[in-house]
Amino acid sequence: MKNLIQQLPKAELHLHIEGTLEPELMFALAQKNNISIPYKNVEEVKNAYNFTSLQSFLDIYYAGANVLITESDFFDLTWAYLLTCKAQNVVHVEIFFDPQTHTKRGITFETVLNGICKALERGETELGISSFLIMSFLRHLSEEEAFETLEQSLPFKEKIIGVGLDSSEVGHPPSKFERVFAASAKEGYKIVAHAGEEGDSSYIWEAINLLHVARIDHGIACEEDATLVQFLIEKQIPLTVCPLSNVKLKAVKCMQEHNIAKLLRQGVLVTVNSDDPAYFGGYVNENYEAIVDALSLSETELKELVKNSFKASFLSAEQKENYIASL
Ligand code: ADE
Ligand code: ZN
Numbered sequence: 019m020k021n022l023i024q025q026l027p028k029a030e031l032h033l034h035i036e037g038t039l040e041p042e043l044m045f046a047l048a049q050k051n052n053i054s055i056p057y058k059n060v061e062e063v064k065n066a067y068n069f070t071s072l073q074s075f076l077d078i079y080y081a082g083a084n085v086l087i088t089e090s091d092f093f094d095l096t097w098a099y100l101l102t103c104k105a106q107n108v109v110h111v112e113i114f115f116d117p118q119t120h121t122k123r124g125i126t127f128e129t130v131l132n133g134i135c136k137a138l139e140r141g142e143t144e145l146g147i148s149s150f151l152i153m154s155f156l157r158h159l160s161e162e163e164a165f166e167t168l169e170q171s172l173p174f175k176e177k178i179i180g181v182g183l184d185s186s187e188v189g190h191p192p193s194k195f196e197r198v199f200a201a202s203a204k205e206g207y208k209i210v211a212h213a214g215e216e217g218d219s220s221y222i223w224e225a226i227n228l229l230h231v232a233r234i235d236h237g238i239a240c241e242e243d244a245t246l247v248q249f250l251i252e253k254q255i256p257l258t259v260c261p262l263s264n265v266k267l268k269a270v271k272c273m274q275e276h277n278i279a280k281l282l283r284q285g286v287l288v289t290v291n292s293d294d295p296a297y298f299g300g301y302v303n304e305n306y307e308a309i310v311d312a313l314s315l316s317e318t319e320l321k322e323l324v325k326n327s328f329k330a331s332f333l334s335a336e337q338k339e340n341y342i343a344s345l
Pocket of ligand 1 (some may be wrong): 034072296
């Protein structure tokens with residue numbers, strides 16, 4: 019199965035580019051930019067990645083992002099991720115970036131966007147990896163700050179396919195951002211949102227009914243509400259599930275208890291993704307390997323998950339068909 023996972027062309031739909039910052043690059047950029055980080059060496063960094071919750075991760079993740087200053091830093095970060103995609107036979111990616119993590123530190127929206135986009139463009143021409151970029155609003159910040167970010171994005175609208183919602187979930191429900199998502203949709207952005215990662219199923223209902231999402235990021239809390247599961251199946255609203263992330267952040271006790279296989283078998287359009295691979299111990303192939311082992315997935319089920327990764331993407335119907343035909 020490990021060989022098959024490697025061999026199959028895959029799409030990744032839930033990936034925070036800041037979450038691909040490997041300790042080695044973190045150290046190199048900290049030194050280059052003269053930024054102090056609270057670690058002496060790579061080993062110390064890895065020891066710090068012992069999370070007890072989403073918030074315990076986010077604190078470390080935002081601190082890590084402080085080393086990203088120049089356009090070339092964002093290029094290097096994105097290029098390193100794309101090289102890993104090439105190595106893992108990931109052929110299409112839809113990646114998140116968190117502009118507010120950087121604009122709050124005085125880095126311009128343009129610096130961040132240009133660095134990421136230059137790498138994505140090179141990834142398309144040199145590596146043959148197609149890509150879309152999704153801008154995420156940080157939900158622990160205010161609605162007003164999200165509106166400011168939306169405004170800043172407008173000159174670069176052609177380079178951004180959609181908007182998402184991430185960061186600390188509990189206490190910051192989708193309803194807080196209903197108006198800014200309506201304004202984003204009016205600008206032509208596609209809509210996704212993290213919901214039901216640590217939050218309960220009401221966060222998923224709100225993302226569907228108030229934000230009108232095209233897909234849900236995580237969504238594993240749907241299981242507690244049979245009506246919601248039926249709704250997701252009927253409407254084929256995709257869930258971008260991140261198994262290693264869920265176990266690392268203790269949203270799920272262990273991989274054997276992850277509900278992705280159960281949801282797949284019920285007919286939910288679930289996909290496999292890595293979320294923040296530098297922090298959670300694996301890229302997309304390691305996520306597939308972990309669930310195949312722990313949940314005894316069959317070859318047919320594995321192929322179904324891979325097929326879903328294209329089905330749930332923002333590619334055109336024709337592009338989806340081409341990718342799926344190549345499986
Ligand atoms: N930002 C980066 N990773 C995240 C996650 N798993 N949940 C919420 N916000 C995030
Ligand atoms: Zn995420």
